Amino acid sequence: MTKERLYLYDTTLRDGAQTSGVDFSVNEKIVVADLLERLGVDYVEGGYPGANPTDTEFFAEKRTERATFTAFGMTKRAGRSAANDPGLQETLASCSDACCFVAKAWDYHVEVALGCTNQENLDSIHETVTAAVAAGKEAMIDCEHFFDGYKANPEYALDCARTAYQAGARWIILCDTNGGTLPDEVHHIVTRVQEVVPGTHLGIHTHDDTGHAVANSLAAVDAGVRQVQGTLNGLGERCGNANLVTLIPTLKLKRAFSDRFEIGVSEAQLADITAISHAFDEVLNRSPDRQAPYVGETAFATKAGIHASAILKDPQTYEHIPPESVGNSRRVLVSDQAGKSNLLGELGRVGIKVDKADPRLDRLLALVKEREAEGYAYEAADASFELLARRELGEVPRFFEINSFRVMVERRFNAIGDLVTMSEAVVKIDIDGEPRMSVAEGNGPVNALDTALRKDLGKYQSAIEGLELIDYKVRILNGGTGAVTRVLIESQDTRTHRRWFTIGVSSNIVDASFQALVDSITFALLKSGEAVDA
Numbered sequence: 001m002t003k004e005r006l007y008l009y010d011t012t013l014r015d016g017a018q019t020s021g022v023d024f025s026v027n028e029k030i031v032v033a034d035l036l037e038r039l040g041v042d043y044v045e046g047g048y049p050g051a052n053p054t055d056t057e058f059f060a061e062k063r064t065e066r067a068t069f070t071a072f073g074m075t076k077r078a079g080r081s082a083a084n085d086p087g088l089q090e091t092l093a094s095c096s097d098a099c100c101f102v103a104k105a106w107d108y109h110v111e112v113a114l115g116c117t118n119q120e121n122l123d124s125i126h127e128t129v130t131a132a133v134a135a136g137k138e139a140m141i142d143c144e145h146f147f148d149g150y151k152a153n154p155e156y157a158l159d160c161a162r163t164a165y166q167a168g169a170r171w172i173i174l175c176d177t178n179g180g181t182l183p184d185e186v187h188h189i190v191t192r193v194q195e196v197v198p199g200t201h202l203g204i205h206t207h208d209d210t211g212h213a214v215a216n217s218l219a220a221v222d223a224g225v226r227q228v229q230g231t232l233n234g235l236g237e238r239c240g241n242a243n244l245v246t247l248i249p250t251l252k253l254k255r256a257f258s259d260r261f262e263i264g265v266s267e268a269q270l271a272d273i274t275a276i277s278h279a280f281d282e283v284l285n286r287s288p289d290r291q292a293p294y295v296g297e298t299a300f301a302t303k304a305g306i307h308a309s310a311i312l313k314d315p316q317t318y319e320h321i322p323p324e325s326v327g328n329s330r331r332v333l334v335s336d337q338a339g340k341s342n343l344l345g346e347l348g349r350v351g352i353k354v355d356k357a358d359p360r361l362d363r364l365l366a367l368v369k370e371r372e373a374e375g376y377a378y379e380a381a382d383a384s385f386e387l388l389a390r391r392e393l394g395e396v397p398r399f400f401e402i403n404s405f406r407v408m409v410e411r412r413f414n415a416i417g418d419l420v421t422m423s424e425a426v427v428k429i430d431i432d433g434e435p436r437m438s439v440a441e442g443n444g445p446v447n448a449l450d451t452a453l454r455k456d457l458g459k460y461q462s463a464i465e466g467l468e469l470i471d472y473k474v475r476i477l478n479g480g481t482g483a484v485t486r487v488l489i490e491s492q493d494t495r496t497h498r499r500w501f502t503i504g505v506s507s508n509i510v511d512a513s514f515q516a517l518v519d520s521i522t523f524a525l526l527k528s529g530e531a532v533d534a
Helices: 026-039 053-058 086-093 107-114 118-134 146-152 154-167 183-193 213-223 244-253 273-284 306-313 339-349 360-374 382-392 445-453 458-464 509-528
Strands: 007-010 043-047 068-074 098-104 138-144 171-176 202-206 227-230 401-413 419-431 434-442 467-476 485-493 499-506
Touching: 007 244, 026 043, 026 053, 026 273, 026 467, 026 499, 043 053, 068 086, 068 138, 086 098, 086 118, 098 107, 098 118, 098 154, 107 118, 107 146, 118 138, 118 154, 138 146, 138 154, 146 154, 146 171, 146 183, 154 171, 154 183, 171 183, 171 213, 171 227, 183 202, 183 213, 202 213, 213 227, 213 244, 227 244, 244 273, 339 360, 360 382, 382 499, 382 509, 401 445, 401 509, 419 445, 419 458, 434 445, 445 509, 458 509, 467 509, 485 509, 499 509
Parallel strands: 007 043, 007 227, 043 068, 068 098, 098 138, 138 171, 171 202, 202 227
Antiparallel strands: 401 419, 419 434, 467 485, 485 499
16 A cells, blocks of 8 residues: 655744744754754754844755755735735745745734734735745745634635635645644544645644644644644744654654655664754753653663563563664663664764674773763764774774863953953873973963864864864753863864764863863864874
């Protein structure tokens, strides 16, 4: 039997950005877009060009290779043509493949929020879709408050969906904007909508205000929609959006859906979903949800006792799926059966080939576990993990040795009476037995250390000319001023546009930062080809 295709639409960078406390930079948006490409979603909605400088810059160029790069916008305002609506025109002018336009589908909002007639709202929907299609864009209409609108005035809500479809919209998205609709209502209403729009042109967008966003999305799929919208880790305003990290394994692994539908996520990409989820949390600088379905640290954890005994005999007794299928691992206090296979998967992902019988794998696995117990999180720091693995496997040249470093921070009034803070760093290294010392000033201890460390690398200097640090995150792992601190640094080679993350952990924030800096430079040298000359 031929399976029907379901399309995955991610709105992390737009709807997810409305989360309290979340404010993506352009660089962070690029990183998240890369994670979404790695996961295999079909659409990446990058934001609202023209709404703010960040989104405008992000849409100055196409940011995806495989996924459909999508811009968000509003339908044209009543009383003016599509050609004379600046907001609409800026959305159409963006470097996007598709445009998703929000339209009111509840007549109450048409009157209160838009201040126009119901017919004028329908005209705006029709003319916006027509303009997008004429501009060569894949057009979508996001029917805001659709389910509440249907409950209040079903015929008008259906008119909005019908108008968008007849104008040429590829997708008409049914939105549970307030997040208050329940699964049986979603199923009933989606079924009714298909009297005017075929399910192959319908999408679902749910919020989690009743804790039913995932269930509502699945109910909509069962009823006929063929596009599912959501965010990484359920990010979103108020209580969040439907969590794609939960939806994707359910659609892929549960027979009620996998027997009927196929999605664009391969088995290999599904096995990467735990690492992607955790890497995204690191971008947000927050701790992963330990009890998250499929990807949480405790999702497949069992304490010693009759459950653990049964799992050791046959994992299917207490596991609804094999944890390895989503890149997670079984955790049983008396045994850890999946450690080496997970390690082999990670090594393969970063391009390291090693025989599974190689005795060095046991040493590396023990080292990774030891480091993670100390606070390292390698899911988000691929470069540091690769260096750790290659060192244990004997594949990283000793480009330079750190002998010592020292940092001084001075806070004083300058000659004109302004209060200033200045840092000075001294770094002593050894290259091919030759000691070198560099001194540099910076606007903080990490900046000073970075400048001093890169000041004189001798024969390797040319290899780091394009190296720049583009992000720096700190997380406190336990309480108090003497807390253990994790530092995550994002680096980039401006010549090749390669990006990588490195990590450091210490009770001293400067020492943790220095560890991450050293790894960043070492990784840059390793990938530059300088290893050949070392």
